[in-house]
Amino acid sequence: MTEETLNKIFVSTADIFSDNLNNLKDTLPSDYFNNVKKYHPRYLSLEYTWHGGEPLLAGQEFYARAIEMQSCLIPKEIHTSNKIQTNGTLINKSVANFFKKNNFVVGVSLDGPEYVNKNRVYRNKKSSFADVVANIKLLQKAEVTHGVLATITPDTVKNITPAEFMSFFGELGSNLQVNVFYPVGRGLGLSCKKSDSQEIAKFLFDCFKIYLENKTITIKDFDSYIDALFLNQKLPYCRYTGSCITKENMFGFDYNGDVYLCNRFIGLDKYKFGNINEVQSLNEFSDKKQKLYKNYKPNKKNCISCQMAKNEICGQMGGCIFAQELLGYDPLCLVTKQLSQNIAQYKKEYYMP
Numbered sequence: 104m105t106e107e108t109l110n111k112i113f114v115s116t117a118d119i120f121s122d123n124l125n126n127l128k129d130t131l132p133s134d135y136f137n138n139v140k141k142y143h144p145r146y147l148s149l150e151y152t153w154h155g156g157e158p159l160l161a162g163q164e165f166y167a168r169a170i171e172m173q174s175c176l177i178p179k180e181i182h183t184s185n186k187i188q189t190n191g192t193l194i195n196k197s198v199a200n201f202f203k204k205n206n207f208v209v210g211v212s213l214d215g216p217e218y219v220n221k222n223r224v225y226r227n228k229k230s231s232f233a234d235v236v237a238n239i240k241l242l243q244k245a246e247v248t249h250g251v252l253a254t255i256t257p258d259t260v261k262n263i264t265p266a267e268f269m270s271f272f273g274e275l276g277s278n279l280q281v282n283v284f285y286p287v288g289r290g291l292g293l294s295c296k297k298s299d300s301q302e303i304a305k306f307l308f309d310c311f312k313i314y315l316e317n318k319t320i321t322i323k324d325f326d327s328y329i330d331a332l333f334l335n336q337k338l339p340y341c342r343y344t345g346s347c348i349t350k351e352n353m354f355g356f357d358y359n360g361d362v363y364l365c366n367r368f369i370g371l372d373k374y375k376f377g378n379i380n381e382v383q384s385l386n387e388f389s390d391k392k393q394k395l396y397k398n399y400k401p402n403k404k405n406c407i408s409c410q411m412a413k414n415e416i417c418g419q420m421g422g423c424i425f426a427q428e429l430l431g432y433d434p435l436c437l438v439t440k441q442l443s444q445n446i447a448q449y450k451k452e453y454y455m456p
């Protein structure tokens with residue numbers, strides 16, 4: 104990504120929030136405005152998530168320059184943060200210290216022990232496992248806020264038991280997020296049948312029970328299921344809130360400045376709004392976005408009889424819009440539906456009869 108494009112992205116995203124800031128300043132009493140800043144920082148925050156391919160191929164200098172530009176171009180009242188999702192192979196001591204110094208939140212992809220992590224290899228097919236684990240240790244040592252993202256595939260559940268899976272990540276000692284494999288992009292060609300969702304949900308339910316008994320690390324997804332099903336709290340992820348089409352606060356930018364609904368659509372022309380370098384403001388894409396999604400009909404079939412189908416918990420949009428557009432359904436939502444049913448039953452039997 105060129106500096107020109109980076110510059111345009113920072114300026115145009117900050118402009119949207121500056122407008123929000125000014126509106127709030129004009130309409131709210133100053134006391135309340137200050138509290139909004141204090142207690143609802145997301146209203147006044149810009150979060151940049153760096154994805155690839157592999158985003159660390161751009162080099163540490165690229166991110167150093169991006170941080171420098173953010174501090175010059177984004178008004179101080181707006182809280183700016185950066186996340187990065189990496190395969191972990193290019194992290195070293197200097198990168199880890201850079202992340203720490205600049206408050207990056209780092210997600211590292213690792214699917215389990217080496218025999219489970221077998222899809223994550225270098226171009227010469229050599230396993231990246233040992234390097235990635237060593238680099239996660241560097242993040243731990245530098246006290247970088249980070250987590251490991253494990254993608255669960257139909258193969259995962261065949262090759263490892265829930266107890267082994269939980270024990271591996273417990274010993275690794277970093278917080279965990281679990282994702283479900285989608286047969287798109289680099290996953291194209293790997294088999295994924297709807298019945299796999301049942302197996303994955305069963306696997307995760309067994310992991311969840313172990314988690315309840317012995318919580319050694321934080322698993323954000325499991326905590327959000329507990330919050331949702333035990334405390335009626337909203338599920339926090341975009342796939343459940345439907346925020347990507349109901350609000351205009353999220354965009355995905357390709358390296359050349361092409362703009363999409365979110366990063367998942369990058370490279371799919373049908374979902375491109377335009378190019379950031381050819382417009383004055385991001386608002387120019389709002390009409391396109393509204394038009395594209397005005398008549399959008401989510402596949403809510405799976406929401407019927409889902410434990411999460413309560414307004415206060417889930418937006419009931421049928422899951423991730425990208426998955427629905429490409430596959431017709433969201434595999435993770437199918438897993439969530441099955442898993443939440445199991446958890447609700449478990450809760451009834453053991454916690455709140």
Ligand code: SF4
Binds near residue numbers: 419421
């Ligand atoms: S299937 Fe359940 S979790 Fe998925 S969107 Fe519908 S209500 Fe929400």
Ligand code: SF4
Binds near residue numbers: 342353365423424426
């Ligand atoms: S397309 Fe999916 S991942 Fe992207 S913002 Fe929408 S729900 Fe979230």
